[in-house]
Amino acid sequence: MVLLTLLAVVTVAIVRQRSLFGVVILAGIYSFLMASVLIVLDAVDVAMTEASVGAGVSTVILLATLHLIKTTEMRSVRRHVLPLFVSAVTGAVLVWGTLVLPPFGTADAVIHKHVVPRYIADTIKETNVPNVVTAVLADYRGYDTLGETTVIFTAGIGVMLLLRGARRRGRTDREKVSP
Amino acid sequence: MSMLMSLIEHYNYVITIFLMMTGLYIVVARGNMVKKLVGLSIFQTSVYLLYIEPGKIIGGTAPIIDPAFTVYSNPLPHVLILTAIVVGVATLALGLALVVRINEAYGTVEEDEIFERDRNT
Numbered sequence: 001m002v003l004l005t006l007l008a009v010v011t012v013a014i015v016r017q018r019s020l021f022g023v024v025i026l027a028g029i030y031s032f033l034m035a036s037v038l039i040v041l042d043a044v045d046v047a048m049t050e051a052s053v054g055a056g057v058s059t060v061i062l063l064a065t066l067h068l069i070k071t072t073e074m075r076s077v078r079r080h081v082l083p084l085f086v087s088a089v090t091g092a093v094l095v096w097g098t099l100v101l102p103p104f105g106t107a108d109a110v111i112h113k114h115v116v117p118r119y120i121a122d123t124i125k126e127t128n129v130p131n132v133v134t135a136v137l138a139d140y141r142g143y144d145t146l147g148e149t150t151v152i153f154t155a156g157i158g159v160m161l162l163l164r165g166a167r168r169r170g171r172t173d174r175e176k177v178s179p
Numbered sequence: 180m181s182m183l184m185s186l187i188e189h190y191n192y193v194i195t196i197f198l199m200m201t202g203l204y205i206v207v208a209r210g211n212m213v214k215k216l217v218g219l220s221i222f223q224t225s226v227y228l229l230y231i232e233p234g235k236i237i238g239g240t241a242p243i244i245d246p247a248f249t250v251y252s253n254p255l256p257h258v259l260i261l262t263a264i265v266v267g268v269a270t271l272a273l274g275l276a277l278v279v280r281i282n283e284a285y286g287t288v289e290e291d292e293i294f295e296r297d298r299n300t
Contacts, residue, residue: 004194011201011221020213027217034224041235042242042252046227046260053268058220061268065213065275069282083208091200098192099185105237107250112236116253124244132242132254137261148262155269162276 003037019072024062031055045133191232198225210290212278216271223267230256230263 010030017023031054038047102109119132119140129135137145186193198221205218234253242254282288285296 004191008194008197008201011198014217014221015201015205015209020211023214023217027220030221031224034228037228038231041231042239043231043234043257043260044241044243046231046257046264049261049264050224050227053264054220054224057268058271061272061275062213062217065279068279069213069288080208083204086207087200087204090203091196094196094199095186095189095193098189098196101189101192101233103188104191104232105235107236107239109233111233111256112253116255119254120242120244120251130244132244132251133257133261136254136258141258144262148265151266152269155273158273159276162273162280165280 003033003040007033007037020066020070024059024066027062028055028059031058045131192229195225195228195232198222198228212281212288212290213275216274216278219274220267220271223263227260227263230260 007030010026010033014023014026014030017026031050034054035047035051038044038050119136123129123132123135127135127139129139202218202220202222202225205221206215209215209218234256236250236252239250239252240248242251242257244251278288281293285293287293287296
């Protein structure tokens with residue numbers, strides 16, 4: 001509960017921070033807090049991924065971007081009332097929607113009754129992997145993971161094409177100037 | 180009073196939705212594209228929380244089978260969110276590459292300045 005409140009505080013700090021460097025560092029702190037919350041929620045694999053990918057890789061690529069662009073945010077001339085109103089109303093509707101969900105941590109919620117008991121009972125017999133998350137990710141739902149790697153591959157190609165084109169244009173510009 | 184009790188029981192969801200709406204607010208109200216992307220990732224992480232929270236059982240343990248334990252938290256959301264985190268960082272990288280390209284073409288990453296320049300040409 002304390003960790004969740006801290007998360008909310010860090011998010012408000014991100015909104016108010018004008019220096020993009022500060023925003024990136026706060027986002028890293030946010031990711032580590034999120035990883036701690038996930039450990040408390042028993043999602044150890046997810047917490048490990050969040051700490052390495054969310055706090056590590058994301059921060060590195062954000063900093064690499066800041067290296068290439070200006071690092072302070074301009075004070076916006078637009079009005080903030082309408083976005084605030086839209087977010088507040090949407091948030092209120094969503095909170096109202098969650099009120100009918102089963103209370104936090106109950107064992108007899110619907111989510112625990114469907115396919116999960118079978119996974120927990122049979123993974124050792126069928127895959128010989130004690131970690132159920134790994135078994136489901138790589139074995140039962142292996143095709144999903146294949147799709148995921150396809151997405152990452154596509155994104156990687158996109159980033160490479162965008163940035164390589166930029167570098168080549170930069171070089172030709174310089175060549176035009178130098179002679 | 181019962182409404183209040185219910186809110187306290189669902190405190191985790193309230194915070195999750197607060198994070199989600201803050202992310203939405205940053206995406207809509209702020210003009211700087213890097214900040215917009217950070218807001219988008221805050222929105223994304225709040226969705227991770229929204230998925231993981233119902234899977235927790237109080238008194239349960241992480242879903243790694245061991246004879247010493249009988250109650251495990253729900254592993255299925257964990258699997259889904261593992262996939263989502265990795266896809267999230269891929270989209271973040273692609274978005275930042277686009278920001279770098281926009282910065283090259285316009286010399287700025289502020290939405291207002293970009294609109295201004297488009298209007299003038």
